[in-house]
Amino acid sequence: MDKELTREIRTYAESLGADVMGVASVEKVEMIIPHDLQKPTKVLPGAKTVVVFGVGMLYGALEGEEVDLMRYMAMETNLKIDRMGFDLAKFIEARGYLAINITSGLPVDFAKREKGMWGYISHRHLAVEAGLGEIGLNNSFLHERFGPRIYLGSVITTAPLEFATEKKEGICLGEDCFLCVEACPAKSLRGDGTNDVAKCRRFAQPYGLARLLRFVRDLSSEGDLEKRKGMLYSLDSFYLWQSLVTRLGVFGGCFECIKVCPVGAKEDVRA
Numbered sequence: 177m178d179k180e181l182t183r184e185i186r187t188y189a190e191s192l193g194a195d196v197m198g199v200a201s202v203e204k205v206e207m208i209i210p211h212d213l214q215k216p217t218k219v220l221p222g223a224k225t226v227v228v229f230g231v232g233m234l235y236g237a238l239e240g241e242e243v244d245l246m247r248y249m250a251m252e253t254n255l256k257i258d259r260m261g262f263d264l265a266k267f268i269e270a271r272g273y274l275a276i277n278i279t280s281g282l283p284v285d286f287a288k289r290e291k292g293m294w295g296y297i298s299h300r301h302l303a304v305e306a307g308l309g310e311i312g313l314n315n316s317f318l319h320e321r322f323g324p325r326i327y328l329g330s331v332i333t334t335a336p337l338e339f340a341t342e343k344k345e346g347i348c349l350g351e352d353c354f355l356c357v358e359a360c361p362a363k364s365l366r367g368d369g370t371n372d373v374a375k376c377r378r379f380a381q382p383y384g385l386a387r388l389l390r391f392v393r394d395l396s397s398e399g400d401l402e403k404r405k406g407m408l409y410s411l412d413s414f415y416l417w418q419s420l421v422t423r424l425g426v427f428g429g430c431f432e433c434i435k436v437c438p439v440g441a442k443e444d445v446r447a
Contacts, residue, residue: 181271182338185227188267192260194229195326196319198306201225201339202332205305214297216332220276225337226330227264228299228306231257233325238435250327250428254280257329264331273335280329281427299328307340312348314356314433315371320347323440324433347439356433365433376430383415383425391416 182199189197202223206215216223237249261277268275278297300317304310309319316324357365364375377386391412398404407413419425 177338178336179338181335184271185264185268185337189227189229189260189264192263193231193256194260195232195322196308197227197229198303198308199225199227199337199339200302200305204339205302208305209298209301214295214301216297219278219296220274220332220334222274222334223332224334225339226297226302226306226332227268227337228303228308228328228330229257229260229264230303230308230319230322230326230328231260232322233327233434235325238325238431243431244424246431247424247428248422250431251423253327254427257327261329261331265333268331268333268335271335273333275331275333275335278330278332280327281423297330297332299330302330303328304343305340307342307344309344310347311369312356312437312439313350313354313367313369314360314365314437315369316433318347318437318439320344321440323347323437325437325440349438353438355436355438359432359436361430361432379430379432380428381426382429383419384427384429387412388416388419 186197202216202225205226206217209215212218216226231253233253234249237246240246257280258277261279265275265277278295278299280299300311303317309317312318312324314324317326317328318324319326351367354367357367360376362372362375362379364372366372377384381387391407395404395407398407415425
């Protein structure tokens with residue numbers, strides 16, 4: 177394992193704005209990844225390790241009542257992660273190894289990946305294997321400092337980096353808490369660490385593809401001209417336009433389980 181290169185990558189990731197960073201072994205990851213299509217070697221044959229990094233959300237955005245500003249914060253955080261991942265991959269390739277960063281959202285392969293419901297890899301599971309945290313009852317990744325208030329990025333590489341050998345456990349309070357399960361507006365959390373993705377998606381992606389298709393279908397099938405005009409100039413239409421030009425509400429549309437989680441809730445942002 178190349179410890180010196182691992183240190184260099186960590187230092188560079190921190191300079192880009194990463195709040196946390198870890199490395200996972202591809203061999204170990206591929207033993208636990210729940211979906212065969214999400215194996216790192218499917219993306220990069222010969223991959224040895226995955227650099228996983230995270231950026232904490234803005235606590236100020238989560239404190240208020242302006243949901244659109246929360247969604248804007250989520251969008252900007254994910255865009256930052258995508259750029260950081262690309263820069264990290266370039267940094268690694270400049271040192272003689274292959275690397276590829278995996279998007280935090282789009283694109284996804286709609287033909288092969290459960291109609292877009294599966295990404296190319298699972299950032300959550302990779303972060304667990306990288307020793308950064310665990311998956312909680314809300315089915316989201318939990319970090320001991322940020323709780324669920326963190327977004328993740330990953331870079332798959334052929335570099336033989338020093339990887340984590342131990343996982344972190346006991347971060348989620350589990351059944352002694354249950355606040356996320358009770359707060360979920362979609363009632364999608366089952367209380368055992370799994371969720372009903374279809375139910376969750378209606379809130380997590382309020383102006384995603386499903387909403388857009390329904391709007392187009394309803395608009396095209398409406399026979400009354402005045403009603404069609406009303407639909408065209410409705411709030412739905414405006415929000416869908418906004419989502420198309422900004423991604424706002426396409427991802428990161430609901431924050432209820434995140435806001436109530438006590439893990440990391442009292443984060444000192446000056447730390």
